[in-house]
Amino acid sequence: MKYGHRTLLFVLVGLSCAMAHAEVTVIVGGTVHTMSDAGTLQDATVVMEDGQISAVRRGRYVPDGATVIEADGKVVTPGLFAARSQLGLVEVNAVAGTVDGGQQGDRYTAAFDVADSFNPDSSLLAVNRVAGVTRAVIVPSPAWGAEQPSAVFSGSAAVVHLGGDDDFLAVRKAAVVAHIGETGGYLAGGSRSAALLSLTEALEDAIDYKAHRDAYDAGARRAYSVSKADLEALQSVISGETPLMLSAHRASDIRVAIDLADRFGLRLILVGGAEAWKHADRLAASNTTVINSPQSNLPSGFDQLAASLSNARALSEAGVRVLIADGSSHNARNLTQLAGNAVAHGLPWQDGLAAITSAPAEALGLGDKFGKLATGMVADVVVWDGDPLEVTAHPVAVFVEGERVPSESRQSLLRDRYQALDDARPPAYRNR
């Protein structure tokens, strides 16, 4: 989105909202859910300028030369923020060469960085951004199907935008991803205990390494369980700067996760947490964030016997920050439906919207940049034709870093090609 370049221009030319070539866009007349302390504003104006939101205010406000998006009767929200996905890391799941979200073995652990695999030309980006997804955490996946035990750390996550250009990366190493519980046990060679041991050992090694880097480099320190690159990647985790996204479902695994975070002073984001409601108070007390899959209500495994549609509600009531995402990439666009279902089962509507906009940004320490409609925030904005959490709603305009994205995707092109089956031309000669 050439954001850096325009920021520079912005600084050079000053702060006038009426600058003729400052590319000002205003969205006027809509119901604006700011997701900030300003709350929801009726008949309000959102001003976007140089990729940022320069103002959000009540009433109609149109600076000279601004591009105007009329939003009467429409709903304006921050762009959807997928709290976990593999957008840009996968094109077709069953085509191995297009899948870069995970790796096997334990040669690389926390250092495995999915940002290096991200494909801004992936067709999934347009499919999802036309539906309102503007930003995503892309996460590495565990080594399913590996023939030998693999790392319980699957690597580092990144934050990207879905605008589809080379300037996609917002934050590298936004979180480190690991697994305990049933998945961790599977990776570590057959037991939850092995997974925890592997995780603990790596964290302890990272702490030791921090204090003895020179000795390590001189070959004068004991052997560590993970590589130098991994030890480096874990530094910001043990300092509490970078969150650890830890997957676990069973209540007992969640208790272990909380204890681990407490022991090492980690910023914990619990992923999945099918039985998290059982420890809602402890999760709240430990400031743990939970990424919830609101539709997961079946005992899919023995670690999810108490899965519940009320999970998000129970967590929210206890004061836990709830993010909503089920990990889907092709259909990350269904974040709204997921949140809607959580609301249908008791999560307050605002919390539902926050769970797919502002809360993911806050959980990653990016709340001052993304996820809200407020002055100074990056202008990821969606104008909806109705309640965004409703399955029949759809965006009428989507902005990524202030630029309106075309309402075109590979799917819309297929739609347009085949809608008129009586077109005399063979399909390959229709819209191209």
Added chain:
Amino acid sequence: MRWLMGLAALGGVLLAGCGAPEDQDSAAAFASRYTAAPSAPLLIRGATVLTGAGERLDNTDVLVIDGKIERVGEDLSAPRDARIVDAAGRYVTPGIIDVHSHLGVYASPGVDAHSDGNEATSPNTSEVWAEHSVWPQDPGFATALAGGVTTMQILPGSANLFGGRSVTVKNVFARTVNEMKFPGAPHGLKMACGENPKRVYGSRGSAPSTRMGNMAGYRKAWIAASQYRDKRQAALDGQGEMPDRDLALETLADVLDGEILVHNHCYRADEMAAMIELSREFDYQITAFHHAVESYKIADLLATNNICSALWADWWGFKMEAYDGIVENVAFVDAANACAIVHSDSDIDIQRLNQEAAKAMAAGRRAGLEISEAHALRWITSNAAKALGIDDQTGTIRVGLNADLVIWDRTPFSVYSQAQQVYIDGVLMYDRNDSDFQPVTDFALGRVSAPGGMQ
């Protein structure tokens, strides 16, 4: 008798006698042993009724007697012993029907021991019956019920060219699958195109390993089945001896005789067209293509050939043959006057087929099509019933049909909508506000869930 979708739709009576023979005689092995519990008359008052046949009736009463829909109209009077449900402000629809489920054959928890849906040991396993894998204690039945699902077809998986027989069940809680079997519902035959069979067998170095290998496999099987059918028919006509029993050939011969319906997993347009050619060669009817993410490319062909498309609202891209999926698929098929169905293939999505239909409807509207909610409801009710050969029994709110009904708290075309009550044959099977009517399978027993529970 040949089963033809179009004629069935016109006549509504042609299906009589089409049921699989064993269901006609409850003493026969593997017959349906379902009987509806007795129920008091039921009067649902003042609802917005979406009939499933495309109509919307405002402020309407539905009277149920002996498990059947007795009357539909305004200001109906209730028999003295009737249970009366005030449904003002609420919506009533037929029970939701999922034509593509693997509940019971891939039961929760998803452990290896519950993997009973794919007899992936030979590309032709026409001899296996899904009902012999169904575990009635799958917790997924209960959660599907809370989503308004009263009937479903449970299919074998798609590893094989011929996966075996499907079974249509009522979503009732019983100790045996036979007590769930939908009386009079024909069996289906699961066939599969494309990537799955060629991957499963090709990776073992055996046939098929290509799409042309798939086709050759189908043709060989149908040649054998045709010969078997002819011998069997001749014997019945007093010409020669009955052939030795062969479970696989029996299934395929029953397809050729029109007694088993073909449910064909097939994604790509060109492959569906090839399967239509195949059906021409061996003179059988394809009832429905399942998954069919490219149906929109050949919607006219599907309409001409009276073939339903059972579709997801928006799944795409998980494999090559799913790459061209679009959210307008359902609506475009429907707009071509072909039979469109929204299916789940998922123990999660089966719980909210109403939302999936709503997404498909909304996508069609955005593409400029006029689609009412009443019309879109057909995709998960009457069209589904037609594809299962049970539209003379369920899928529509019409006098004489089974009282399979759902009362929703608002239009079912909303993410916030929830089934309040679900009736099967007039019997209250689920009540969101009464835990006495929230079934808990054996497996789920004692796994106390959060307030609100799984459902």
